Amino acid sequence: MTIRLYDTSARQIRDFTPLTPGCVSIYLCGATVQAAPHIGHIRSGLNFDMMRRWFTYRGYDVTFIRNVTDIDDKIISKSAAQGRPWWSIGYENERAFNDGYAALGCLPPTYEPRATGHVTEMVEMMRGLIERGHAYEADGNVYFDVRSFPGYLELSNQELDNLLQPSSEGETGKRDSRDFAMWKAAKPGEPSWETPWGRGRPGWHLECSAMAHKYLGSAFDIHGGGLDLIFPHHENEIAQAKAFGDEFANFWVHNAWVTMSGEKMSKSLGNSVLVSEMVKQWRPIVLRYYLGTPHYRSMIEYSEEALREAESAFARIEGFCQRVVEKAGGPVEAAAEVPPAFAEAMDDDLGVPQALAIVHTTVRQGNSALAADDKDAAIARLSEVRAMLGVLGLDPLDPQWAGESDRGEELHGAVDTLVRLVLDQRESARARKDWATADAIRDQLQQSGLVIEDSPTGPRWTLGPR
Secondary structure (H helix, E strand, O other), X not given: OOOEEEEOOOOEEEEOOOOOOOEEEEEEEEEEOOOOOEHHHHHHHHHHHXXXXXXXXXXXXXXXXXXXXXXXXXXXXXXXXXXXXXXXXHHHXXXXXXXXXXXXXXXXXXXXXXXXXXXXXXXXXXXXHXXXXXXXXXXXXXXXXXXXXXXXXXXXXXXXXXXXXXXXXXXXXXXXXXXXXXXXXXXXXXXXXXOOOXXXXXXXXXXXXXXXXXXXXXXXXXXXXXXXXXXXXXXXXXXXXXXHOOOXXXXXXXXXXXXXXXXXXXXXXXXXXXXXXXXXXXXXXXXXXXXXXXXXXXXXXXXXXXXXXXXXXXXXXXXXXXHHHHXXXXXXXXXXXXXXXXXXXXXXXXXHHHHHHHHHHHHHHHHHHHHOOOHHHHHHHHHHHHHHHHXXXXXXXXXXXXXXXXXXXXXXXHHHHHHHHHHHHHHHHHHOOOHHHHHHHHHHHHHOOXXXXXXXXXXXXXXXXX
């Protein structure tokens, strides 16, 4: 068994060998909590949740760090515009992110550090970089000298002489316009912390280098994030950490975006779809299926049509699970191991689309077994399906999704009572061989968005695709 991952820094798929046998350490750039999350934000969390689950299934002890950037220019601007404390805005949106992760079934990180809680570590790193000649102070700002680090821009494959990065507002005293701020001097009315170089606040890039060092040490296995973070954020993280003396990340893994009309989903572009609104319109497990099952390096073009297709595809899986449980007369446990073809797909750069094809093939085999009244074969296929879906966090029979498929227990109970009355009328029509009336009742229910199935224990209804 060898897991292989695409390493952005190597620009190829590499065999994964952990730095510490039996253990995997992952650092994921998490939320900048200046606004509530859209589905593009949550996709990154989903992709790395599936990676983490697969490493765990393969027997590794996984340490998963996902940070929170709780101070930056946009948070400060919103604080001033809304007349609210910066920490109030940050905490409100941090909770919204965590609610979104939880709603879509992401496991909580091992640790979730906030940037503002690690100023001491940042000061230590800046002090070390200044002593080594890689950083300097100017007007209360601390900058990284990009020309002092020969490997700068290797991740993004750029040339320094072709890089244009003019000074940002307030970043005075730079020796080179391409030098980046690790620490920003305090401005009137803005939050600040004391340092040997005066009061100020963290630069975006420094915080991740410092927190990765604190929680994962000088070397760790995987650093993750969205494609948009390769430059400047991850490039600058590498420069700081390695110039400080860390080996830093062994693999760089980046997920692709969710797009709308070909543009990256972004609140600044006005094309974002908030998770809090989506979970009101779509079942969270369907959203997880939609966002988590394309390959993590493939773009997802958002559309309601694509979501409806995902809903229909998942409904076929879920319907099979429910029918077998009914046939078995009780719960069916997941198999101890996934099928070899599924494992092979997941080992190959987390090939979730190929792995999902195995799930659907197994569902079709299980449906054939049901049609042939082969109870044992149907149960065996469900056991395999549950094992595979469990690895993906998509098992509809898992307690974490209990009641979720009913879209609210109270509403389901009320609808069930009404539908049962109509189904009783249909059964009466069938009993007196009034097939026209029975078919008309079934058709009317289906037009209302219900799917009616005749089972050995009587008619059963489910909500159909939108």
